[in-house]
Amino acid sequence: MIRIGLILFFAGAICTYLPLFFGEGFSVLVFSVIGMLISLYIWYALAWNRDLHYKKLEKKGLFKNESKLKYKLKKNSVKYAILYSISYITMNVTGLYSMQIIIDNIEPFEGEINPEEIMNLLSNSYYPLLSLIFVAASVISFILFYKLIEVIYNDEAKMQALESKNGQVPLLIKNKISVWFVVIFTLLTYGLFSWYIRYRIMAVQLIHAKLEEQFSAMKKRSMEKAKxxxxxxxxxxxxxxxxxxxxxxxxxxxxxxxxxxxxxxxxxxxxxxxxxxxxxxxxxxxxxxxxxxxxxxxxxxxxxx
Incomplete structure (x- = not known):
C-alpha cells in the first residue's frame, strides 16, 4: 500500500497555488511543475491502493459474479489515473504554449490593437492546433476526473459495504458521494476541494488498512488458539x-x-x-x-x- 502523509498534500497544494501570487519566472514554473507532479502522484497512489483493496477482497472470495454486477465495481482504476495524468499534462502544456503564442503575437502591435490582424497572425502559427488540443485535453481531463472520483471514492464505499456485510471490517464510508458535487465544487474552488477530497480518501484508506491488519491479527490469534x-x-x-x-x-x-x-x-x-x-x-x-x-x-x- 502507498501511504501519503499530510505534509505531501500541503507541499503539493502550496506548490500549485503559490505561482498565482507571483509573477513570471523560472522558479514559478518549477513550483507549478512540482505541484502538478505531486497532484498526479497522489491520484496514482489512491488508485493503486483502491485496486489493491479490490484484489484483497477478490482473494478472500468475497466477490461473486452477482456481487460484481450488483456493485458495478471496476477491476482497474490505475489506468484512469494514468490517462488522467496524460490528459492533464497535455492540457497544461498546450494551454501554456497557447498563451505564450498570444503574448508573442500581441507584443509587435503598437497603439490600438486590431482583433482581425491578431487573428490573422495567430492563424499562421500553431495556435489553432494547440487550442484544439487544449480544448480536447480539457474535456478528457474533466471526464477522467469524474471517473476517478467514481472508481476511487464510491467504489471504496461499495467495497467497504461488502466487507461489513460479510463481517470483515467495520464500515468507515457509510454513503457514496455525489460525483457531480465534487466536480462542480472543485471548479468553484479552483481545484482546492480536490485536495481536500483526496486527503479524505487517503485517510480512509489508511484507517481501513490499519483496521484490516488488526482484524487479521485477531483472526490469526483466534485460529492459533483454536488449533x-x-x-x-x-x-x-x-x-x-x-x-x-x-x-x-x-x-x-x-x-x-x-x-x-x-x-x-x-x-x-x-x-x-x-x-x-x-x-x-x-x-x-x-x-x-x-x-x-x-x-x-x-x-x-x-x-x-
Missing part, C-alpha cells in the same frame, strides 16, 4: 488410548500380586495427568476388559473422586 486447543484435545485423547492400551497389556501379563499392586499404583499416578472424567472412563474400560477387579475399580474410583 492449540484441538492439539491439546488430540494429545489428551491419544494419552487416554495409550494409558488404556499400556495398562491392559501390563495387567494381563502380571501374575505376581505384589507386582500387580505396583502397576495399579503406577496407573493411579498416570491418571493424575488426565481429566477426572477421562480417568474414570479409562478404569471403566479396564474393568469391562476384565483386567481390573471390581474391588480394584472401586478403590481407584474413590481415589479419583
Amino acid at each position: 492449540e486447543f484441538e492439539e491439546k484435545k488430540k494429545r489428551r485423547e491419544n494419552l487416554t488410548d495409550e494409558l488404556e492400551n499400556k495398562y491392559t497389556k501390563l495387567l494381563n501379563e502380571v501374575e505376581d500380586n505384589k507386582k500387580r499392586k505396583e502397576i495399579i499404583a503406577s496407573l493411579f499416578r498416570d491418571l493424575g495427568g488426565v481429566q477426572s472424567k477421562k480417568a474414570r472412563e479409562i478404569i471403566k474400560q479396564l474393568l469391562e476388559k476384565n483386567v481390573l477387579s471390581e474391588n480394584e475399580y472401586r478403590k481407584l474410583n474413590r481415589l479419583l473422586a
Whole structure:
C-alpha cells in the first residue's frame, strides 16, 4: 500500500497555488511543475491502493459474479489515473504554449490593437492546433476526473459495504458521494476541494488498512488458539488410548500380586495427568476388559473422586 502523509498534500497544494501570487519566472514554473507532479502522484497512489483493496477482497472470495454486477465495481482504476495524468499534462502544456503564442503575437502591435490582424497572425502559427488540443485535453481531463472520483471514492464505499456485510471490517464510508458535487465544487474552488477530497480518501484508506491488519491479527490469534486447543484435545485423547492400551497389556501379563499392586499404583499416578472424567472412563474400560477387579475399580474410583 502507498501511504501519503499530510505534509505531501500541503507541499503539493502550496506548490500549485503559490505561482498565482507571483509573477513570471523560472522558479514559478518549477513550483507549478512540482505541484502538478505531486497532484498526479497522489491520484496514482489512491488508485493503486483502491485496486489493491479490490484484489484483497477478490482473494478472500468475497466477490461473486452477482456481487460484481450488483456493485458495478471496476477491476482497474490505475489506468484512469494514468490517462488522467496524460490528459492533464497535455492540457497544461498546450494551454501554456497557447498563451505564450498570444503574448508573442500581441507584443509587435503598437497603439490600438486590431482583433482581425491578431487573428490573422495567430492563424499562421500553431495556435489553432494547440487550442484544439487544449480544448480536447480539457474535456478528457474533466471526464477522467469524474471517473476517478467514481472508481476511487464510491467504489471504496461499495467495497467497504461488502466487507461489513460479510463481517470483515467495520464500515468507515457509510454513503457514496455525489460525483457531480465534487466536480462542480472543485471548479468553484479552483481545484482546492480536490485536495481536500483526496486527503479524505487517503485517510480512509489508511484507517481501513490499519483496521484490516488488526482484524487479521485477531483472526490469526483466534485460529492459533483454536488449533492449540484441538492439539491439546488430540494429545489428551491419544494419552487416554495409550494409558488404556499400556495398562491392559501390563495387567494381563502380571501374575505376581505384589507386582500387580505396583502397576495399579503406577496407573493411579498416570491418571493424575488426565481429566477426572477421562480417568474414570479409562478404569471403566479396564474393568469391562476384565483386567481390573471390581474391588480394584472401586478403590481407584474413590481415589479419583
